[in-house]
Amino acid sequence: MDYKTALKQIQKGQYAPIYVCYGSESYLVQQLIEQLTDRLIEPDQRAFGVMKYDLTETPIDAVIEEAETLPFMVPRKLVIASNALFLTGAKESAKVEHKVDKLAEYVKSPADFSIIILTIDAEKLDERKKIVKALKEANALIPCLMLSADELGHWVHQEAEKAGFSFAPGVAEQLILYTGTSLQALTKEIEKCARYIGRGGTLVASDLDQLVTRSIEQNIFILIESIVQLQLEQAFTMLSELLRRREEPIKIVALIARQFRIMYQVKDLMQQGYSQQQIAGQIGLHPYAVKIAAGQAGRFEAKRLAQILQQLADLDFQMKSGRIDKVLGLEMFLLRLVA
Missing domain, CATH: 1.10.8.60 (Helicase, Ruva Protein; domain 3)
Known part of the structure; x- marks a missing residue:
């Protein structure tokens, strides 16, 4: 089941007996948990109606036992268990032994007074495992992945x-x-x-x-966007702002190099026929960042991007060895870049 469908069903009052939320976008996971909590458990009943476990410390069979125990003073309860790493291909700590057959049995015959939510901070589950297949057949898997x-x-x-x-x-x-x-x-x-x-x-x-208070990474992003758009005055204003905040010039150079390296990678992969979504997965970036980098890279030939990266490496060496004034070196780099 996709995330939007799960959320719509919850908003209509249609609840599944078990949800397995996986993916790197923790905000979406938290939103789904909050929706279920708000709709099922009154605020003054949450001490009895919401049970939370960490599966790195508690075995899954204990969580199932909790779900099968009649609720006390509430009509229904939520049983939330984080770090269900036994559903992935990751190596597990020997600290806790999970009897996944108990979960498989529960999926076939869940309690009608409990809802289990399992969460995993992982991009994918190990679909070779029988328990993952069983959860998939039960339509319990909810991917909470980065938005395009x-x-x-x-x-x-x-x-x-x-x-x-x-x-x-x-x-x-x-x-x-x-x-x-x-x-x-x-x-x-x-x-x-x-x-x-x-x-x-x-x-x-x-x-x-x-x-909005911007981080240095966001300011570098805007600095490079100004350079790409040939807005020299804006680029120097942004550089002055960074220096006014006492940002280290060598750090600024490193972050500029990082962004140009991303642009080079994106351009190279796009020329090989990769989509922006595929590139995001390949280099570990958010799809939106890839979209922006692709737009920026479109203003440069691949050869020119390689030259800029070499210039940045040379500038970094000159700064660290004291062969050039750091601020002057940055300003000269920007002037050459725009020229």
Whole structure:
């Protein structure tokens, strides 16, 4: 079952006896747990109605036993167990022995007064295992994976709409560029924007500049975007801002090199016929970051990107060996790059 379907069913009051949430997007996992908790357990009953376990410390058979025990003072209960690594191909610690046959038996005949939620921070499960096959047949597997670039943009607009405001054209994309792709971080920034602009308002770029505190990584991203767009004045303004914050020039060079290395990898893989989604998995980046890097890389030939990487390596050596003033070296690099 996909995540959206599971969420829609929960919102309609249709609950599965067991959910297995896996994937790297922990925010989605937490959202699903919160939806189930809010709909099934009254706030004053959660001490009796919500049971939490860590499967690195508790065997799965103990979790099943809890699910099969009649609830006390509540009509239904949630049994939440994290770190179900026995469903993946990862090596498990010998500290806990899991009797997965108990889980397999439970899947066939679950208790009608309990809902089990198993969570795993892993991109995929080991589908060769019988228990994973059984859970898949029971439609219990819920992938909570990183959103695609288009899905992320849509999600940001949707969350703003829920909060009662809208973004001016291009500002939602600017928010992602400033904040990064973490849904948790984006949620906090959207809440901040909603309080600032008020219900029915429209957030513009200048508002965003005042509201969002950018990390050095995001500032480097914007610096390179300015370079790619040949906006020399903006690029030097961003560099001055980084230096004003006492960011180490050698660190700035390393982060610029990292972004150009990503651009080179993305360009190379795209020329080999990989899709942006495939590239994201190949180099371990969020699809949105790949989309931005692909756009930036489109302004350079592969040979030119290789030359820039070599120039950055030379600049790094000159800075560390004291052969050039660090700030002057950075400024000269930007001038050559734009030229």
